[in-house]
Amino acid sequence: MKPITILNSEQFALTIKRLCFQLIENHENFEESVIVGLQPRGVLLADRLAQSLREILKSPTISCGHLDITFYRDDFRRKEKPLEASPTNMNFTVEDKRVILVDDVLFTGRTIRSGLEALVDFGRPRSVELLVLIDRRFKRQIPVQADYVGRWVDSIAAQRVGVEWAESEGKDRVIMHTTDEQ
Amino acid sequence: MKTLRVNHLLGIKDLQPEEIQLIFETADHFKEVINRPIKKVPSLRDITIANLFFENSTRTKLSFELAEKRLSADVVNFSSSSSSVNKGETLIDTVNNILAMKIDMVVMRHPNPGAAHFLSTRVNSRIVNAGDGTHEHPTQALLDAYSIREKTGDVAGKKVLIVGDILHSRVALSNIYCLQKLGAEVKVCGPSTLIPKYIKALNVEVEPDLIKGLNWCDVANMLRIQLERQGGGHAYFPSLREYTMMYGLNKERLDRLNKEITIMHPGPINRGVEITSDVADSDHSIILNQVENGVAIRMAVLYLLASKIERP
Missing domain, CATH: 3.40.50.1370 (Aspartate/ornithine carbamoyltransferase)
Structure with a gap:
């Protein structure tokens, strides 16, 4: 089946911009706030948000880290192969900071659970919020909800939501594939 | 994956x-x-x-x-x-x-x-x-090669000299396998009584002269003299003092080289025997990085x- 486009490039840019302004509403100048993107795909969104926020606020000091959650996952030894890790790059602690956890797609919620566990190894944050570009609602296996959402998507398990980036795939867009085997 | x-x-x-x-x-x-x-x-x-x-x-x-x-x-x-x-x-x-x-x-x-x-x-x-x-x-060889990779960027193409008691050393054997698999060149250096006969079969050259070996290598791995495996004293060489004079690494020998080399040691160090303190504690040494x-x-x-x- 042909993939369905959920966000094209223009809608994608608009959504990022809207999410930035929603963040500014709550975090003002980001003095007490840090953005933490989850590896491997959430970091692209986190970097994009941080870059847009720096431009909008004309403040070059917004902190943005990359957090890898591989060693905190709950499916270790439940897969055929070892879970492959990505680099963690957190050159700040989150002690008493307002953390905005960022991922591209919220699906079962298990990644976010692992992310929360990994996050406290870098300090005790004052608060943690969750921002996602796509929320595949009704598919949660763990009680996790996002505070900021780019787009809600209703999907069935056989469908896959792909977030593509100009940096890695050549074009900003979000598409939904339906896999044939069911 | x-x-x-x-x-x-x-x-x-x-x-x-x-x-x-x-x-x-x-x-x-x-x-x-x-x-x-x-x-x-x-x-x-x-x-x-x-x-x-x-x-x-x-x-x-x-x-x-x-x-x-x-x-x-x-x-x-x-x-x-x-x-x-x-x-x-x-x-x-x-x-x-x-x-x-x-x-x-x-x-x-x-x-x-x-x-x-x-x-x-x-x-x-x-x-x-x-x-x-x-x-x-094996884990010692892995951490040694990993430390070389960290210090010099890559193991492939590097020249590594392993100095000392090759005969009794499991570190030497695992290091030879590991470094060769990663594309490094390995030579060993030490008294002929402490070089095993099978070393040629491993494609490893023996360099009896420490100074020549140091001039050839990028990395020198100074093994510990294993006094406990020498069986009844220093049966493999006349005295520790002689060993140090022939195969010990000191600052003077290091300064005489016309290049900088990286110094490794798997520990525990016999300070003053295979390596002097000023070399072991110098900037060339990555002994604590190894740990x-x-x-x-x-x-x-x-x-x-x-x-x-x-x-x-």
């Missing part, structure tokens, strides 16, 4: 270059973990590991134990000096007794070459060889092997 082909780490000889690279890449992540404010991840929280040391060890045992704890594994320790081995129990009986307590992995050091391999064919548990007699010490990298490498090995343990 990548995985190890081996189920146990018995020696470097069994590993493919891609498996060594996978261990290095995994160790990169663990190196970041052990430099965090909280240096611990929960990956192995349902794994129990037994450290069986039938031979004395301080740093290897400490390094393994630390690696296991940083991965949240449960750890039990055993050393032969305080055990029933002295009452005549066999290796298999000792180990089966320990495994009856539901152990998932065994880290073992043993004075007999091949002990880890023997165990791997007879018990249903993952084995990591932490040194078997004069045979292999730090040892924890990261052992975490990577344990993590990759544990991921292959089937769930009950």
Whole structure:
């Protein structure tokens, strides 16, 4: 089946911009706030948000880290192969900071659970919020909800939501594939 | 996604270059973990590991134990000096007794070459060889090569000189296998009584002259003179003083070279014998980096092997 486009490039840019302004509403100048993107795909969104926020606020000091959650996952030894890790790059602690956890797609919620566990190894944050570009609602296996959402998507398990980036795939867009085997 | 082909780490000889690279890449992540404010991840929280040391060890045992704890594994320790081995129990009986307590992995050091391999064919548990007699010490070779990679960028194409007691050294044998698999060139240097006859079969050249060897190499790995394996004093060379004069590394010898080389030592150092203090503590030395990298490498090995343990 042909993939369905959920966000094209223009809608994608608009959504990022809207999410930035929603963040500014709550975090003002980001003095007490840090953005933490989850590896491997959430970091692209986190970097994009941080870059847009720096431009909008004309403040070059917004902190943005990359957090890898591989060693905190709950499916270790439940897969055929070892879970492959990505680099963690957190050159700040989150002690008493307002953390905005960022991922591209919220699906079962298990990644976010692992992310929360990994996050406290870098300090005790004052608060943690969750921002996602796509929320595949009704598919949660763990009680996790996002505070900021780019787009809600209703999907069935056989469908896959792909977030593509100009940096890695050549074009900003979000598409939904339906896999044939069911 | 990548995985190890081996189920146990018995020696470097069994590993493919891609498996060594996978261990290095995994160790990169663990190196970041052990430099965090909280240096611990929960990956192995349902794994129990037994450290069986039938031979004395301080740093290897400490390094393994630390690696296991940083991965949240449960750890039990055993050393032969305080055990029933002295009452005549066999290796298999000792180990089966320990495994009856539901152990998932065994880290073992043993004075007999091949002990880890023997165990791997007879018990249903993952084995990591932490040194078997004069045979292999795979995690030491991995951390040595990893430290060279960290210091110089890549192991391939580097010239490595291993100096000292090659005959009794499991570190030397594992290092030779590991460095050659990664594309480095290896020469050994030491008194002819301490160079094994099989060294030619490993494609390793012998350099009897330390100065020539140092001028050739990028990295010099100064092995410890193993006084405990020399059997009845210094049977392999006339005196320690003579050994130091011929094969000891000191600042003067290092300064005479027209280039900078990296100095390694697997520890424990006999200061003033194979290496002087001013060299061991100089900027050229990566001895303490080796120790730090040892924890990261052992975490990577344990993590990759544990991921292959089937769930009950």
